[in-house]
Amino acid sequence: MNDVLLGLEGLTKAYPGVVANDDVSFDIREGEIHALLGENGAGKSTLVKMIYGLVKPDSGTMTLRGAAFEPAEPRAARAAGVAMVFQHFSLFDALSVAENVALGMENPPKPRDLARQIREVSETYGLPLDPGRTVGTLSAGERQRVEIIRCLLQDPKLLIMDEPTSVLTPQEVEILFETLRKLASEGTAILYISHKLEEIRSLCDHATILRLGKKVATCTPAEASARELAEMMVGASFETPQKAARQLGEVMLDVRGLSLPAPGAFGTPLREISFQVRAGEILGLGGVAGNGQDELLAALSGERLSGADVIRLRDRPIGNMGPTERRALGVLSGPEERLGHAAAPDMSLIENAVLTGAGRMGLLSGGFINWPKSKGFAEDVIRTFDVRTPGSGTAARALSGGNLQKFVIGREVLQSPEVLIVNQPTWGVDAAAAAAIRQALLNLAANGAALVVISQDLDELMEVSDRFGALNEGRLSDLRPVDGLTVEEIGLMMGGAHDMEVAHVDA
Amino acid sequence: MVLSPVIAVFLTMIVGGMMFAILGKPPLEAIKVIFWDPLFNDQFASYSRPQLLVKAGPLILIAIGLSIGFKAGIWNIGAEGQYIMGAICGAGAGLALYPSESFLIFPAMALAGGLGGWAWAMVPAVLKTRFGTNEILVSLMLTYVAQSILISVSSGLLRNPEGMGFPGSRNFKQWDAAFNAELIANTGLHWGVVAALIAVIGAYMLMSRHIMGFNIRLTGEAPRAARFAGVKPARVVFFCLGIAGLLAGAAGLFEVSGPAGQLTGSFNAGYGFTAIIVAFLGRLHPVGILLAGLLMALTYIGGELAQLMLNLPGAAIQLFQGMMLFFLLAADVFTNFRLRFGKKGVA
Numbered sequence: 001m002n003d004v005l006l007g008l009e010g011l012t013k014a015y016p017g018v019v020a021n022d023d024v025s026f027d028i029r030e031g032e033i034h035a036l037l038g039e040n041g042a043g044k045s046t047l048v049k050m051i052y053g054l055v056k057p058d059s060g061t062m063t064l065r066g067a068a069f070e071p072a073e074p075r076a077a078r079a080a081g082v083a084m085v086f087q088h089f090s091l092f093d094a095l096s097v098a099e100n101v102a103l104g105m106e107n108p109p110k111p112r113d114l115a116r117q118i119r120e121v122s123e124t125y126g127l128p129l130d131p132g133r134t135v136g137t138l139s140a141g142e143r144q145r146v147e148i149i150r151c152l153l154q155d156p157k158l159l160i161m162d163e164p165t166s167v168l169t170p171q172e173v174e175i176l177f178e179t180l181r182k183l184a185s186e187g188t189a190i191l192y193i194s195h196k197l198e199e200i201r202s203l204c205d206h207a208t209i210l211r212l213g214k215k216v217a218t219c220t221p222a223e224a225s226a227r228e229l230a231e232m233m234v235g236a237s238f239e240t241p242q243k244a245a246r247q248l249g250e251v252m253l254d255v256r257g258l259s260l261p262a263p264g265a266f267g268t269p270l271r272e273i274s275f276q277v278r279a280g281e282i283l284g285l286g287g288v289a290g291n292g293q294d295e296l297l298a299a300l301s302g303e304r305l306s307g308a309d310v311i312r313l314r315d316r317p318i319g320n321m322g323p324t325e326r327r328a329l330g331v332l333s334g335p336e337e338r339l340g341h342a343a344a345p346d347m348s349l350i351e352n353a354v355l356t357g358a359g360r361m362g363l364l365s366g367g368f369i370n371w372p373k374s375k376g377f378a379e380d381v382i383r384t385f386d387v388r389t390p391g392s393g394t395a396a397r398a399l400s401g402g403n404l405q406k407f408v409i410g411r412e413v414l415q416s417p418e419v420l421i422v423n424q425p426t427w428g429v430d431a432a433a434a435a436a437i438r439q440a441l442l443n444l445a446a447n448g449a450a451l452v453v454i455s456q457d458l459d460e461l462m463e464v465s466d467r468f469g470a471l472n473e474g475r476l477s478d479l480r481p482v483d484g485l486t487v488e489e490i491g492l493m494m495g496g497a498h499d500m501e502v503a504h505v506d507a
Numbered sequence: 508m509v510l511s512p513v514i515a516v517f518l519t520m521i522v523g524g525m526m527f528a529i530l531g532k533p534p535l536e537a538i539k540v541i542f543w544d545p546l547f548n549d550q551f552a553s554y555s556r557p558q559l560l561v562k563a564g565p566l567i568l569i570a571i572g573l574s575i576g577f578k579a580g581i582w583n584i585g586a587e588g589q590y591i592m593g594a595i596c597g598a599g600a601g602l603a604l605y606p607s608e609s610f611l612i613f614p615a616m617a618l619a620g621g622l623g624g625w626a627w628a629m630v631p632a633v634l635k636t637r638f639g640t641n642e643i644l645v646s647l648m649l650t651y652v653a654q655s656i657l658i659s660v661s662s663g664l665l666r667n668p669e670g671m672g673f674p675g676s677r678n679f680k681q682w683d684a685a686f687n688a689e690l691i692a693n694t695g696l697h698w699g700v701v702a703a704l705i706a707v708i709g710a711y712m713l714m715s716r717h718i719m720g721f722n723i724r725l726t727g728e729a730p731r732a733a734r735f736a737g738v739k740p741a742r743v744v745f746f747c748l749g750i751a752g753l754l755a756g757a758a759g760l761f762e763v764s765g766p767a768g769q770l771t772g773s774f775n776a777g778y779g780f781t782a783i784i785v786a787f788l789g790r791l792h793p794v795g796i797l798l799a800g801l802l803m804a805l806t807y808i809g810g811e812l813a814q815l816m817l818n819l820p821g822a823a824i825q826l827f828q829g830m831m832l833f834f835l836l837a838a839d840v841f842t843n844f845r846l847r848f849g850k851k852g853v854a
Contacts, residue, residue, distance in 0.1 A: 301735065302737070303734050303735055322737050322739065323734075323735060323736065323737035324736075324737030325737075327737070333735075335735060337731075340729045340731050340732060341729075341731045341732055341735055342732070342735065343729075343732060344725055344728045344729040344732045344733075345728070345729060346728050346729075347724075347725070347728060347729075351721070354718075354721060355725065355732065355735075355736045356735075356736060358718060358736075364718055367717055367718050367719065368716050368717050368718070369716055369717065369718055369721060371716075
C-alpha cells in the first residue's frame with residue numbers, strides 16, 4: 001500500500017512573465033488521499049494539467065510506478081490510469097447520463113452494456129444514478145456523480161479531483177467522502193484539490209502546499225489546524241473577518257411572494273419567496289447550486305422584472321424597475337458567473353468598471369463616458385481589493401478567476417450600496433482574499449447596508465450572516481438566526497441529501 | 508487585427524491575378540489597371556479620380572451604419588433595400604414639390620430619404636423584438652420587396668410626365684434646387700461624401716465615448732453582462748437597425764439626386780451589399796471603414812476600366828471583390844486557429 005504510484009521530480013513550467021511551477025517534487029503513494037493546497041495562482045492547476053497531459057513541463061520528470069510518465073495528451077494520461085474530475089463539468093444537458101459517459105470514453109461499449117456497468121459502479125460506490133436520465137434534469141451533485149462514474153469506469157490508478165465539494169450539501173459531501181475513502185482502501189490514489197481546509201483535515205492523508213509555484217511545505221492535515229494550513233498557503237498570518245456588533249435598522253429590502261417561471265428549459269422557477277432584510281443585517285442563503293440562486297439574483301438585480309409591489313426598497317416598490325434604475329436607488333448586485341455575466345470577458349477592467357459603475361460613480365456626463373474618471377474608479381477597485389493585474393487596461397479574461405472575483409465584488413462594494421445582493425462572492429478565491437472580501441461585506445453591513453449573500457460555502461455563510469435560509473427547488477426555507485444552528489439542521493433545510501441513501505455505502 | 512485586411516488584399520491580388528491569367532488576360536496588367544490606372548493614368552485619371560469619392564461616399568455611409576449593428580451582433584443584411592427606399596422616399600418628397608426652387612427642397616429630400624430608409628429598417632426591428640424573427644432573413648427579403656417597389660414607381664407613380672413614356676423619374680440634374688451637385692468641381696465631392704465623413708466622425712465618437720456605443724459593444728461581446736448592466740436588448744435592436752436604415756436611406760437619396768440623377772428600375776448598383784464587405788474589411792472601425800470604402804471604390808472604378816480596356820467580364824470583377832471578403836475571413840480564422848494535419852481530434 002505504500003509504494004510510490006506517481007513521483008514528481010523537479011517539475012518546472014514557465015509562462016511568459018510568470019513561473020507557474022518551480023522545481024516541484026513530491027510523491028503520491030498508492031491508496032493515499034493526497035491534498036494539493038495553495039492560493040489562487042500558486043500553480044495547482046498547472047501542476048495538475050501536467051499530470052493530466054494538458055501541459056508539457058519545461059523540465060523535470062514524472063514516474064508512474066517506476067516507469068517514466070510523459071503524457072503528450074489527456075488520452076495518453078487516461079490510458080496510463082490517470083483520471084480527472086474537473087471543477088466545471090463538461091456534460092451535455094440534452095443527452096442522457098449513459099450518452100455523456102460514452103462520449104468521454106475511448107472505446108465505449110454497447111449502450112446496454114454501458115448502462116449495466118454504470119449501474120454496477122454506482123451501486124458499488126454509493127453513487128445512485130439512472131443511466132437513462134437526461135443530464136439537464138440532474139442536480140449539480142448528481143452531475144458530479146456522472147463525472148466521477150465516467151472516471152471510475154476507466155478503472156483509474158490515480159483520480160484527480162478539482163474542488164469537488166463546492167456544489168454539494170453537507171450530507172452529499174459526507175457520502176462523497178465515503179466513496180473516496182472506499183476507493184482509496186481499494187488502492188486508488190486520489191489527488192484532492194480544495195480550498196476547504198476542514199474537509200482536507202478530515203479526508204486527506206498527506207498535503208502538499210504550493211505557494212507562488214514552489215512547494216513550501218508538506219504535512220499531515222489531521223495534525224495541523226485549519227488556520228496553520230491557511231497560513232502555510234499564504235506565507236503570512238491574516239485577519240479572520242470580525243463580525244462587529246451591529247445595530248439593525250429599518251427594513252431595507254422587502255420581498256413578498258416572489259414567483260417567477262423558469263427562464264429556460266433547465267432553469268428553476270421561483271416559488272413564493274418572501275423575506276425581509278434590515279439595515280445592518282446580512283441574510284445568508286444557502287442551498288445546492290441550481291435550486292434558484294441565479295434566478296433569485298436576477299429577480300433582485302432587476303434583470304428579470306416582477307410585479308412592482310413584490311420587491312420593495314424602504315417601502316418603495318421597485319419590482320418593475322430594471323438594473324439601472326435599481327442601481328440609482330442603491331440596490332447593487334454581484335452575480336455568480338464572473339465571465340460573461342458580471343464582466344465582459346474581452347473588455348478592459350476600465351470598461352468593466354463602467355459596466356455597473358456608470359451611473360452611481362458619476363462616470364457619465366451628458367451620455368458621454370468620462371474615461372479618465374472611469375480609469376480612476378477601476379484603479380481604486382484594483383488597489384482597495386488587491387486585484388493582481390498588469391494594469392487597468394487588461395482584459396477581464398486575462399485575470400485569474402480569483403482576481404476577477406475580487407474586482408467584480410470590489411466594484412459593487414466601492415459604490416457604497418444600500419442593498420447588496422451577491423451570489424458566491426468568494427467562489428474560487430484563496431483564503432486570504434476570501435477573508436478580505438468577507439470583511440468588506442461585514443464592513444458594509446456595519447455601515448448600515450442590507451446584504452443578501454447567496455453561497456454554497458456554508459462556512460462562509462456561518463461566518464458572515466446573521467440569519468440563514470436555504471433555497472430548495474426555488475422555494476425559500478424558514479429563516480433562522482445563525483447562532484446555534486447545527487450543520488445537520490442546515491442540511492435538512494437544504495433539502496437533505498437529494499435522493500441519496502447513506503446505506504448504499506455500507507455495502 | 509490590423510494586419511489581416513492587408514494580407515487579404517495581397518492574397519486577392521495574387522489569386523485574382525491567377526484568375527485573370529486563366530481568363531487569358533495579362534495578370535500584372537490587369538492588377539495595374541484596377542489599382543493604379545484609375546488614380547494615375549494620364550489618359551483616364553482626370554475622369555476616374557473624382558469617381559473615387561462618388562463611389563466611396565455611399566459605401567462608407569452605409570458601411571458605417573451597418574458596422575454599428577454588427578458590433579452588437581445585429582446582422583442587417585438588407586441595407587440595399589433601405590438604400591432603395593431612401594432613394595424612393597427622398598426623390599418622391601422632392602418631386603411632389605416640383606418645380607419649386609426653394610432652398611429647402613434638398614434638405615427636405617435628404618430628411619425624407621433618411622426617414623424612408625429608417626422606416627424600412629424598422630420592419631425587421633419590430634418583427635425581431637415582438638416576435639423573435641431573424642433580422643438577417645427579414646432584412647434581406649425586404650430588399651427584394653424594395654426592388655419591386657422601385658421598378659413599380661419608376662415606371663408608374665414617379666415617372667417623368669415629360670419623359671415621353673420612358674420609365675424613370677425626372678432628372679434631378681436639370682433641377683437646381685434638388686440637384687446634389689459637386690461642391691468643388693472635378694473632385695467628386697458632393698453632399699453624400701460630406702455626410703459620409705460626418706458619419707465616420709460621429710460613429711467614432713459614439714462607439715468610443717458614448718454610453719450608447721458602449722452598450723452596443725457590450726451587447727455584442729457579452730449579452731448576459733449587457734442585461735446585467737441594464738441594457739435593454741430591444742432598444743439596442745431599434746437603435747442599430749434604425750441608424751443603419753437612416754444612413755443607407757440618406758446614401759440612396761444622395762445617389763439618386765446626384766451621380767445617378769434619376770430614379771430608374773436599375774438605379775441601385777449593389778452598394779448595400781458591397782458595404783457589408785467594406786464594413787468587415789474596415790474591421791467595423793470607422794477609420795478602417797473610411798479606408799476600406801476608398802479601396803473598394805477603387806476596385807469598382809478599376810474594374811470598369813479593366814472591362815473597358817482588357818475586355819474582362821464584369822462577373823470576374825465581382826468575383827475579385829468577393830475574394831477580398833473571403834480572404835479577410837480566412838485570414839481571421841487562421842489568426843485564431845491553427846490547422847493540424849494528419850491527427851484526429853480527441854473526443
